[in-house]
Amino acid sequence: MSGLRPLPPGPAGHPVLGSAMGFRSDPITTFRKAWREYGDLVRFRGPVTVFLVANPEYLKHILVDHVDMYPHPDDFNRKISVSVGKGLVTSEGDVWRQQRRMVAPSFRREPLERFASVMADAAERMLDRWAALAARGEGIDARSETQELTLEILARCLFRADWSAQAAEMGDAVAVQLEHLNRKLIAVVDLPESVPTPANRRFVKARDLLDKTVYALIAERRATQVDTEVPDLLSMLMAAADPETGHLMTDQQLRDQVMTLFVAGHETVATTLSWICYLMSKYPEETGRARAEVFEVIGDRKPTKDDLPQLKYLKLFIAEALRLYPPLWQVARMPLRDDVIGGYRVPAGSFMLLSTYLTHRHPDYWDNPEGFDPERFDKERSAGRPRFAYVPYVGGPRNCVGLAFANMELTIVTASILQRFHLDLVPGHPIVMQPDISLRAKHGIKMTLRKTTAPSTAARLAIVDDKERENSEYVCEHAHRLGQG
Numbered sequence: 001m002s003g004l005r006p007l008p009p010g011p012a013g014h015p016v017l018g019s020a021m022g023f024r025s026d027p028i029t030t031f032r033k034a035w036r037e038y039g040d041l042v043r044f045r046g047p048v049t050v051f052l053v054a055n056p057e058y059l060k061h062i063l064v065d066h067v068d069m070y071p072h073p074d075d076f077n078r079k080i081s082v083s084v085g086k087g088l089v090t091s092e093g094d095v096w097r098q099q100r101r102m103v104a105p106s107f108r109r110e111p112l113e114r115f116a117s118v119m120a121d122a123a124e125r126m127l128d129r130w131a132a133l134a135a136r137g138e139g140i141d142a143r144s145e146t147q148e149l150t151l152e153i154l155a156r157c158l159f160r161a162d163w164s165a166q167a168a169e170m171g172d173a174v175a176v177q178l179e180h181l182n183r184k185l186i187a188v189v190d191l192p193e194s195v196p197t198p199a200n201r202r203f204v205k206a207r208d209l210l211d212k213t214v215y216a217l218i219a220e221r222r223a224t225q226v227d228t229e230v231p232d233l234l235s236m237l238m239a240a241a242d243p244e245t246g247h248l249m250t251d252q253q254l255r256d257q258v259m260t261l262f263v264a265g266h267e268t269v270a271t272t273l274s275w276i277c278y279l280m281s282k283y284p285e286e287t288g289r290a291r292a293e294v295f296e297v298i299g300d301r302k303p304t305k306d307d308l309p310q311l312k313y314l315k316l317f318i319a320e321a322l323r324l325y326p327p328l329w330q331v332a333r334m335p336l337r338d339d340v341i342g343g344y345r346v347p348a349g350s351f352m353l354l355s356t357y358l359t360h361r362h363p364d365y366w367d368n369p370e371g372f373d374p375e376r377f378d379k380e381r382s383a384g385r386p387r388f389a390y391v392p393y394v395g396g397p398r399n400c401v402g403l404a405f406a407n408m409e410l411t412i413v414t415a416s417i418l419q420r421f422h423l424d425l426v427p428g429h430p431i432v433m434q435p436d437i438s439l440r441a442k443h444g445i446k447m448t449l450r451k452t453t454a455p456s457t458a459a460r461l462a463i464v465d466d467k468e469r470e471n472s473e474y475v476c477e478h479a480h481r482l483g484q485g
């Protein structure tokens with residue numbers, strides 16, 4: 001039946017290369033232009049035919065209704081696995097299901113709450129450093145600062161490791177992995193890592209360093225027995241038995257999960273935090289309101305897990321940042337069989353890009369989609385909006401397993417920054433999006449620092465009236481459900 005349907009429309013592009021050049025030079029503009037012209041399902045010709053999807057109902061069809069029919073493309077899994085092996089991101093079918101059963105319990109909100117203080121302490125160390133810079137009249141690059149911070153937080157939460165002495169070396173090794181994967185995913189000619197090009201040699205050296213470090217940590221933990229009193233994520237993963245078979249993870253499986261968590265959980269949170277810093281500078285009114293709430297709820301002490309449910313406006317602020325700048329701005333899928341979406345034929349084996357970026361800016365579901373408006377998530381304005389219109393963590397069974405971890409980290413770090421600094425973008429600094437695997441700021445985000453003074457009591461009391469409180473509760477719960485799929 002699907003054979004009778006037309007293929008989706010799309011640009012003809014270059015006779016041989018199709019739209020491939022546009023994908024490489026400026027994918028967001030290429031996708032946005034075609035989306036406006038052809039609609040929510042676009043077919044791009046080229047060496048590989050690509051289908052762009054930017055519609056909440058189509059996303060639900062792929063991510064929930066037919067999830068087993070839409071794994072990641074083989075090529076994507078093969079390329080990513082050179083770094084992370086056969087972990088949660090690169091596995092499919094029963095192997096993925098078994099891994100998810102074993103990993104997911106460690107990432108539930110309650111066991112994670114013990115990491116709130118780790119996150120707040122790391123944020124404090126970063127902000128102390130900023131204070132020293134501010135005293136010398138120097139500024140920061142929010143992109144590199146947040147990269148360093150999220151790496152430190154992951155190392156401490158995963159294996160209680162203090163990497164401060166090797167921060168540069170380990171940070172570089174993780175960055176080299178990401179750069180390599182970025183290049184590999186769009187490479188026309190993808191040479192195997194065994195070919196000793198300078199880039200491959202750098203990658204293999206960085207991977208060897210990370211492997212050596214991670215295997216040593218696993219061996220040390222096995223030798224000293226699993227710590228059950230204050231377990232870190234490594235201990236939790238080591239103790240995680242498959243509820244169906246009782247199997248524990250081997251060293252190789254643990255290594256693959258740890259590398260997966262590094263790659264999936266470091267850059268995503270770092271880029272989001274860097275965009276939040278940028279938005280703080282661009283939208284002083286909304287930022288002032290978020291800051292007033294932080295002082296009202298927390299004052300100037302360190303944030304704790306118990307503060308989190310009360311930071312309602314801040315959660316809207318963060319949700320809106322993730323709408324405008326979803327770090328995973330597109331995710332890839334490949335149908336195992338022919339399918340029909342929106343009346344069009346989608347052949348088995350098509351390379352599909354599900355655009356979180358465009359769906360989040362879809363004018364049918366968002367007023368003033370390019371604007372920054374945290375309250376767009378309030379109860380009245382959210383009524384009738386399809387659930388898959390907001391997909392920073394995608395949704396369905398294969399949603400982000402680190403969602404609760406990410407939300408806690410984003411909230412604690414953003415609250416900590418608001419308590420201590422006003423951030424201003426350096427005048428004239430260019431903000432240009434660089435859509436690699438994650439959506440980064442190409443030239444970094446250079447900012448100056450001004451110390452915060454606590455807002456007046458009147459300003460604090462004016463922050464949230466009762467109706468807004470009620471709405472915000474709905475949003476926090478709603479945003480959580482969206483993420484959980």
Ligand code: HEM
Nearest residue numbers: 088089264265268269272328331392393394400401402406
């Ligand atoms: C703002 C932060 C984050 C965002 C927006 C985000 C987003 C996403 C998205 C969209 C996916 C689905 C990718 C796909 O299917 O192709 C995903 C998967 C995943 N994320 Fe996150 N993520 C974030 C933070 C984290 C953190 C902190 C961790 C762990 C520490 C993490 C671990 C993972 C893992 C392991 C997967 C694969 C899950 C599976 O396939 O079962 N993420 N994430």
